[in-house]
Structures are given as C-alpha cells and as structure tokens.
Amino acid sequence: MADELRLPIAADVDVVQARQQGREVAANAGFTSGDQTVIAAAISEIARNILMYAKRGEIVLSVVANGDRQGVVVIARDQGPGIRDIARALQDGYSTSGGLGLGLPGAKRLMDEFELTSAVGQGTTVTMKKWRRLG
C-alpha cells in the first residue's frame, strides 16, 4: 500500500514520534481531535511495550476504507520475547515490570478493534483499528 507509514521503534523519542504521527494520520483521515488523542494514547502504550519488552520493533500506520466507514489501522510488531500468557497480559493490573498493567487492556478499550498475537521466543504483533463513519 502506498500510504503506509512505517516507524521504527528503538528509543523513547520514537514512542513520541509514533503517537504524533498517529495523530496526524488520524487528523488527515477526518477523525475528531478527541479520537486523535485516543489513537495517540493507544499508540503510546503499545510502542512503549515494544521498547520495554522487545527493545526494538516497528509501528505501521495506514488508513483503510470499508463501505461507509474509514479506519486508522495501527500494527505494532516486534521480534522480542513474546508473551507466554496472553489472556493474563490483557487483564487490568497484570505487569511483569512493576508497571500499572494497563497498557494492553487500556489500548484495547480505546480502540474499536484489537488483536494480539504472540509466540514465546518469536515476538508479538498488535493490530488495532479505530473507525469513523463517512458522511
């Protein structure tokens, strides 16, 4: 796809960069500033997880159309340690790093669609989407 934005995540400035790009992509796609903030917050959580648990990875941003809806798609990929217990990782308050354990479940609440795939020793991919009605 031509209008796909690939953002490497390898330092904390990349997390800020990714959420700001996410906000911009959402703005260009006509999302309200409230939704832009929601998308930026979700990206911030997921990008920080890449940095914290996998050290490096990437965020890919794109815009898709589906009938009378338009969506921002955020894909976060890394080849880090993976997540052993995905169900637990998605529970509020579960953290292996002394964090609040709200990043994954919170991002899931913020977005309309959220999918997490992970294999131990291979890496983690989070795909999340936010939709808006056209017209």
Place this chain on the structure above:
Amino acid sequence: MEVPILKQGHYLIASIQSALTDADLSQLREALIERVGRFRARGVIVDVTALDVMDSFAVRTLRDIAHMARLRGADTVIVGIQPEVAFAMVQLGLTLKGVATALDLEEGLAFLNQQGEGRLEDRRPPGGRIDRG
C-alpha cells in the same frame, strides 16, 4: 526537552511545553524533588496543559512526583488536564488517585494557598485561633 521550573514564593511551578519522552518525564521528577529540598518549597504545581497524551508512564511519574514531594513536605497539584486527554485517561483506566488536580494554574495556586492555611490551623493551640490581622 527540559521542562522549565519556576520558583514563585514557596511554590515551584513546572510548565510542560510540549510532548515529553519517558526520559524527559523522569528528569522532571528528579529535578522537582531536588528543588523541593533546595528551595524548601511548600507546594509544587505541574502544568500539563501542553501534554499531548497522558499515558501509563506519564501518570505513574506524576503520581511519584506527588508522593515524593509529600515525603519532602510539599503538596503537589496537577493542573491543565485537557478534556480529550481526560477522556483517553479514563478509557485507559488511569487515575490520579491521591493526587490533587485543578482546572488551571490559578485554581492550582488557590488550592496550595488553602493547604498552607490548613497547615497553620493545625499548629494552633487547642481552642485557640490564629490571628491573621
């Protein structure tokens, strides 16, 4: 991007000017705690009006600032959380439990002044009154 910290009387005011990295936030925490001691500050205001998002790390750092300042004898108030930022925080499940917040700088200052008065009240003798005249 370093956050400027202003000293105003017994208060320290940190005005965040732009989006902050995690390292910037940690640095703000260290700088504030150090200055609370150096200036014997009674109150800390963190103005987050310009913050683009409040995510789990930002909230954790602000909570740490408030708790650490408290242990050093200063009250903290967070001001300027924008409505959209507040909405996203609620969805994320983030709370600033135990941390004072106010709408803006003015309200924040009013809050700290009130806390200061409360402290004076605490020191009054039983049944006594503080003569402010």
